[in-house]
Every structure is written in C-alpha cells, then in structure tokens.
Amino acid sequence: xxxxxxxxxxxxxxxxKLITPAEKHYVGYTRRIERVCTKKRVCAMTFDDGxxxxxxxxxxxxxRSMTDVLLDTLREYGAHGTFDVVGDTSENYPDTAGKTGSxxxxxxxxxxxxxxxxxxxxxxxHCDRLIRRMLDEGHQITNHGYRHIIFGKKPFVxxxxxxxxxxxxxxxxxxxxxxxxxxxxxxxxxxxxxxxxVDKIGDGFTSYDVYDRLGYQYMxxxxxxxxxxxxxxxxxxxxxxxxxxxxxxxxRRALESDPDFFCGQIIFQKDGCNxxxxxxxAFALGEQLRLLKQYGxxxxxxxxxxxxxxxxxxxxxxxxxxxxxxLAESSAxxxxxxxxxxxxxxxxxxxAMLLAPKADAIALREKMIRSSGRAVHPYAGAxxxxxxxxxxxxxxxxxxxxxxxPAEFFAxxxxxxxxxxxxxxxx
Numbered sequence: 001x002x003x004x005x006x007x008x009x010x011x012x013x014x015x016x017k018l019i020t021p022a023e024k025h026y027v028g029y030t031r032r033i034e035r036v037c038t039k040k041r042v043c044a045m046t047f048d049d050g051x052x053x054x055x056x057x058x059x060x061x062x063x064r065s066m067t068d069v070l071l072d073t074l075r076e077y078g079a080h081g082t083f084d085v086v087g088d089t090s091e092n093y094p095d096t097a098g099k100t101g102s103x104x105x106x107x108x109x110x111x112x113x114x115x116x117x118x119x120x121x122x123x124x125x126h127c128d129r130l131i132r133r134m135l136d137e138g139h140q141i142t143n144h145g146y147r148h149i150i151f152g153k154k155p156f157v158x159x160x161x162x163x164x165x166x167x168x169x170x171x172x173x174x175x176x177x178x179x180x181x182x183x184x185x186x187x188x189x190x191x192x193x194x195x196x197x198v199d200k201i202g203d204g205f206t207s208y209d210v211y212d213r214l215g216y217q218y219m220x221x222x223x224x225x226x227x228x229x230x231x232x233x234x235x236x237x238x239x240x241x242x243x244x245x246x247x248x249x250x251x252r253r254a255l256e257s258d259p260d261f262f263c264g265q266i267i268f269q270k271d272g273c274n275x276x277x278x279x280x281x282a283f284a285l286g287e288q289l290r291l292l293k294q295y296g297x298x299x300x301x302x303x304x305x306x307x308x309x310x311x312x313x314x315x316x317x318x319x320x321x322x323x324x325x326x327l328a329e330s331s332a333x334x335x336x337x338x339x340x341x342x343x344x345x346x347x348x349x350x351x352a353m354l355l356a357p358k359a360d361a362i363a364l365r366e367k368m369i370r371s372s373g374r375a376v377h378p379y380a381g382a383x384x385x386x387x388x389x390x391x392x393x394x395x396x397x398x399x400x401x402x403x404x405x406p407a408e409f410f411a412x413x414x415x416x417x418x419x420x421x422x423x424x425x426x427x
Contacts, residue, residue, distance in 0.1 A: 025335040025336045025337045025339070026335060026336055026349075026378040026379065027332045027333065027334065027335055027336075027349070027350045027353045027354075027378075027379075028208060028212070028332050028334075028335070028336050028353070028378060029211075029212045029331075029332045029358055029362075030208045030211040030212050030216065030217060030218050030336070031217055031218065031310075031311075031334050031335075031336060031337075031338040032218040032220050032336055032337055032338060033191075033217055033218060033219055033220060033266070033302070033306070033310075033312075033338050034220040034221060034222040034265075034266060034312070034337075034338065035222040035264045035265045035266055035312055036264040036305055036306060036308050036309045036310065036311065036312060036338075037264060037308075037309045037311060037312055037313055037314055037315050037316070038263055038264040038308040038309055038315075038316055039260070039263055039315075040263060040264075040298075040308060041259075041260065041262070041263055041295065041296045041297045041298065042263065042264070042297065042298045042299075042300055042305060042308060043262040043263070043264065043265045043266070043267060043292065043297055043298075043299060043300075043305070044081075044082060044265070044266045044267065044299065044300055044301060044302045044304070044305045045079070045081050045082070045225070045266075045267045045269055045288075045299055046081070046082045046083075046084055046142075046193070046219065046221060046266060046267065046268055046269060046302065047070060047081055047082070047083050047084065047269045047270065047271035047281075048084045048144060048193065048268070048269070048270055048271060048272075049084070049085075049086060049111075049113050049114075049122075049144065049148070049270060049271055049272045050066070050067050050070075050083055050085055050086075050113070050114075050122065050123075050127075050130070050271030050272055051065075051067040051083070051085060051122060051123070051124065051127040051130035051131065051134075051271065052065060052066040052067050052113070052114040052121065052122050052127075052271055052272045052273075053065045053066075053067065053114075053121045053122065053126065053127045053129075053130060054066060054114050054115075054118065054121045054122075056069050056279040056282035056283075057273060057277055057278050057279045058236075058240070058278070060282075060283075061282065065130065066114070066271065066272065066279055066282060067083075067127070067130045067271055068130070068133075069282045070271060070281070070282070070285060071130075071133055071134065071137060071139075073282075073285045073286045073289065074137075074139070074285075074289070074299075075137060076286070076289075077286070077289040077290070077293055077299070078293075079289055079298075079299035079300075080137075080138050080139050080140070080299065080300050080301045080304065081139050081140070081299070081301065082139065082140040082141075082142055082191075082219070082301045082302045082303070083134050083139055083140070083141050083142070083271060084141075084142045084143075084144040084192075084193050084219065085123070085124050085131070085141055085142070085143075085144055085177075085271075086113055086122070086123045086124070086144050086145060086146065086147070086148045086177070087123050087124050087125050087145070087146030087147065087176060087177040087180060088119065088122075088123040088124070088125035088126060088146065088147065089110065089111060089112045089113050089119045089122065089123060089147055089148055090119035090120060091147060092107065092109070092110030092111065092112055092119070092147055092148075092149070093110075095107045095108060095109045095110050095112070095116065096108055096116075097116045100275070100276060100277060101230050101275050101276050102275060103157045103158060103275065104158075104160070105273075105275045105276075105277065106273075108160055108161075109160065109161060109162045110147070110148075110149060110161070110162055111148045111149075111195070113148065113272055114272050114273060115273060115277065122272070124177065124180055124181065125180065128184070131181075131184075131185060132185070135185060135187060138301075139301060140191075140301035140302060140303050140304075141181065141187060141189055142189050142190075142191040142192055142193065142219055142302075143174055143177050143178055143181075143189045143191070143192040143214075143216065144177075144192065144193055144195065145173050145174055145177065145192075145194070145195050146173045146174065146176040146177040146180075147173055148195045149162060149163060149164050149173060149195060150163045150164070150194075150195045150196050150198040151163065151164050151165075151170045151194055151195070151198050151199070151200070151201045151206075151207055151210070152164070152165060152198055152199075152200045152201045152202040153198075153200075153202060154196060154198050158196060163198070163202075164201070165201065165202050165203065166201060166202070166203045166205075167201060167203060167205040167209055167210065167366075170201055170205075170207070170210045171210055171213060171214070174192060174210065174214060175214070177189075178214065189216070190215070190216060190217065190303065191216055191217045191218070191219040191302060191303075192210075192211060192214070192216045192217075192218065192219060193218070193219045193220065194207045194210075194218075197220075203369075203373070204369040204370075204372070204373060204374045204375040204376070205369060205375075208336060209366075212358075212362055213362065219266070219302055220266065221266045221267060221268035222265045222266055222267075223254075223262070223265050223266070223267045223268065224267075224268050225247055225267050225268050225269040225270075225281070225284075225288070226246045226247050226250065227243070227247050227269055227270045227274060227279075227280050227281040227284065228270050228274050228275065229243075229246070229274060229275065230243065230274050230275045230276030230278065231243050231246070231276070236278075239276065239278070240278055240280060240283065243274065243276075243278060243280035243284075244280045244283045244284045244287075246280075247280055247281065247284035247288065248284050248287045248288060248291070251288050251291055251292070252291055255291060255292075255295050259295050259296075262292065262297060264305065264308065264309075266302060266305070267288075269281055269285070309321060310324075310325060310328060310334075310338075311324070311334055311338055311339065311340050312337065312338040312339050313339045313340060313341065313342075314340050314342070320342070320419060320422060320423060323422060323423070323425075323427070324340065324422060326427060327354070327422065327425070327427070330358055331353070331354050331358065332353035332354065332358070332361075332382075333354065333422065340418065341418055342417065342418050342419035342422075343417055343418070343419065344417065344418055345401045345402070345416060345417055345418070346401070346402045346416055346417065346418050346420075346421045347398065347399055347400065347401055347402060348383075348392060348396055348397060348398055348399070348400050348401070348402055349377070349378075349379030349382070349383060349397075349398025349399060350379075350402075350418070351386075351402050351405075351421065352379055352382035352383045352385070352386045352391070352392070352398065353379055353382045354421075354422075354425065355382070355385075355386060355391060355406075355409060356381070356382035356385040356386060357385070360381070360385050361381040361382040361385055362381060363381065364380070364381035364382075364384045364385060365378075365380050365381030365382075365384075366381070368380055368381070368384075377398060379398040380398075383396065383398050391406055401416070402416050402421065403416075405421065405424065409425060409426060410424045410425055410426060411424045411426060412424070
C-alpha cells in the first residue's frame with residue numbers, strides 16, 4: 001500500500017506538470033517558506049503531528065515518550081526544532097482505522113494522533129508537560145490545526161476524508177489551537193502548515209487567506225526527511241532498518257555531493273508513527289544530526305532561520321534587506337513562493353499590495369468573494385482601495401507595468417524595477 005501512496009504522489013506531480021498550468025505566484029501577506037537565502041551552514045528541522053506521549057515503536061528507549069526521545073536527541077546535539085503540533089483529535093469520531101501501511105492507517109474519515117483510540121496520548125490539549133518542555137528548551141511551536149482536518153477536498157490519496165470546506169471553519173479550527181497556546185502558555189504561534197498541504201478550501205478561499213487573517217506565515221519544507229513512509233519488507237526488524245536508512249542515506253548522499261546542500265533549507269520530519277505504526281525518526285534523528293554537525297551545520301528553529309533572511313532570493317548582505325524586513329511586517333512585498341524578484345518590473349497590482357493597508361485590502365477582497373461565491377484576483381481588494389483613493393484610475397489592470405509612482409508615497413526615481421520602487425518608498 002505504501003507503494004500506492006508513492007505512486008499516487010508521483011501521479012499527482014505528473015498530472016500537475018503535464019496538464020495543470022504552471023502555478024502563478026502573486027505578492028501576498030502570507031509567504032510559503034520552504035528555504036531561505038543564505039550561504040551559512042544553517043538549516044531547520046520541523047516535526048509534524050505531535051506531541052506524542054507514548055513510547056517509540058518499537059520501544060528501545062526505556063519507555064520514554066516518543067516526543068521526549070526527539071527532544072533528548074536534539075538536546076544531545078545542541079539543536080533546536082520546530083514542532084508543528086495538533087490540538088486534539090479525540091473529537092474525530094465516529095471513525096474506523098484503515099489498513100496498516102495505507103494512508104488511512106489512523107482513520108478513514110479523519111486523522112487520529114498518535115493513533116486511533118489513542119487520541120488522549122497526543123496533541124497539545126493532553127500533553128502539557130511536553131509542550132512546556134519544548135518551550136523551556138528553546139524550541140518553536142507552530143499551528144498544525146486543532147483537529148488536523150484538511151481544509152478542502154484532496155482526491156489523491158485522501159478522497160474519503162472529511163474536510164472543513166470553508167474559510168470560517170478553517171479559521172475556527174486554527175484559532176482554537178492558537179487560543180490554547182496563548183492562554184495556557186503565553187505563547188503566540190507565528191507559523192502554520194496546513195494538514196496534508198491542502199491549500200484550496202472550496203469556497204473561493206485558500207490556506208493563504210486563512211493565514212492572512214491569523215497573521216501567520218506558511219511553513220513548508222524543501223527536503224523530506226522520509227520518516228512517514230513504511231517499508232514494504234515483511235520482517236519488522238528489517239523494515240525498521242530500511243526505514244531508518246531511508247531517512248539517513250539521502251542526507252548523507254546530499255552532503256557528500258554538495259557540503260552546502262542544506263544551507264537555508266527546512267527539513268520535514270514526523271513526531272509520531274509512520275503508516276506502519278513504527279517510529280523510524282526516533283532511531284534516525286541522531287544520525288541525521290550527527291551528519292549535519294560533521295559538516296558544520298547548526299540546526300535551528302524556522303524562526304531563527306528567518307533571521308538570516310526572510311526571503312528565498314534576497315541575500316543577508318543585500319543593502320535593501322533591512323528595509324524589506326520592515327516593509328514585510330505590515331505590507332505585501334514578496335510573492336507567495338517567498339521570492340521578492342527585485343530585478344523584475346513592478347506591476348500595478350503589486351504596487352497596490354504595497355500601498356493598501358493590509359486590513360482594508362483583506363476585507364475588501366473577502367467581501368467580493370463572499371458576495372460572488374467564487375475566487376477573485378489576489379490583488380482585487382488592494383486595487384479597489386487604490387482606485388477609491390485615486391492612486392489608480394477606475395478599471396486599471398493589476399497586471400500592467402507601473403508607468404509612474406505617486407509622489408505622496410515615493411521619493412523621485414526613474415527605476416521602476418521592484419528594487420527601485422522599494423528603495424524609493426517612503427516608510
């Protein structure tokens with residue numbers, strides 16, 4: 001069954017490449033952060049779906065909880081992780097488990113962490129000690145959804161899954177975990193990864209709209225640590241060895257081929273079982289960290305990684321970076337793929353996203369979507385604000401290049417590239 005999952009993922013990628021038009025990226029408040037631009041040997045590791053207050057499987061760690069094993073290993077190597085936690089999956093019933101080794105191993109309609117009928121041993125709601133340990137030891141916590149329910153339909157692999165299906169339901173689920181973390185721990189999460197990377201919600205909105213309203217950034221990853229797929233080997237010990245090797249060897253090969261390969265990268269891992277109910281990450285993490293340390297890498301939180309550069313294509317020594325950092329606090333300056341594209345000409349829609357107040361742009365666009373029942377241009381709210389304020393004439397095209405800059409917002413410049421416009425913008 002794991003082979004079917006692999007084939008399903010490859011099939012989806014092939015369909016997207018051959019049939020689906022190339023994804024267009026737009027400037028937005030939420031950036032999908034997979035890696036950052038740096039030549040320093042620094043990277044981040046993220047751990048989804050925990051905490052897990054049950055022993056690793058198989059238990060070779062004297063009964064310590066799975067999450068404790070990960071935290072102990074990180075501490076041993078002086079590393080800090082980013083834990084993308086869930087709240088509680090115990091409300092995800094009625095449900096039944098799928099076949100072990102399949103994508104529905106923990107539930108056909110919903111996910112259950114750490115496993116079906118074991119919900120009380122996982123999630124922030126039940127694992128106070130583990131959440132406090134993460135925070136006390138300097139790790140980052142991000143929001144993976146209270147009940148870990150996908151936002152919209154996912155026909156590949158998860159076609160039978162229940163889904164939230166609306167902006168309001170998705171917001172309510174994430175706010176529930178956000179509130180728990182703030183009220184119980186005084187901790188304000190700043191990032192989120194949507195369950196199973198499902199972005200389209202189905203009511204004209206996407207995960208980016210959810211995160212816009214929460215003030216989150218979209219935490220993705222550039223390298224798959226591979227601990228979630230089971231081996232097809234029948235012998236459990238041989239399967240565990242194969243799964244552990246599948247997590248360690250790609251990192252070893254990448255480093256041997258290019259010692260700078262992981263500079264600025266975000267690595268995806270699991271804080272829990274794979275589809276065969278084993279936890280190879282408990283056995284592989286130490287070797288992964290040993291290899292990275294051998295090559296001089298520092299493993300930090302994603303939040304710390306962003307201090308190098310928040311963007312994927314702006315180097316830490318770029319003279320414009322401090323201003324871009326300041327602008328990104330309240331304005332949209334980067335595209336959804338976290339690239340700023342400083343050498344490209346500025347378009348009117350991009351300029352509108354710089355000038356329009358964030359709350360107004362979001363509210364105007366949301367009103368358009370709710371009234372029409374369908375998606376509208378990502379710049380529609382900002383363009384409407386600019387037209388109302390007389391920055392653009394009525395009917396201006398968001399895709400047209402900027403011909404002139406309004407003097408009330410910009411110092412005189414003849415450079416209408418994105419770099420030139422940002423440099424001339426009056427903060």
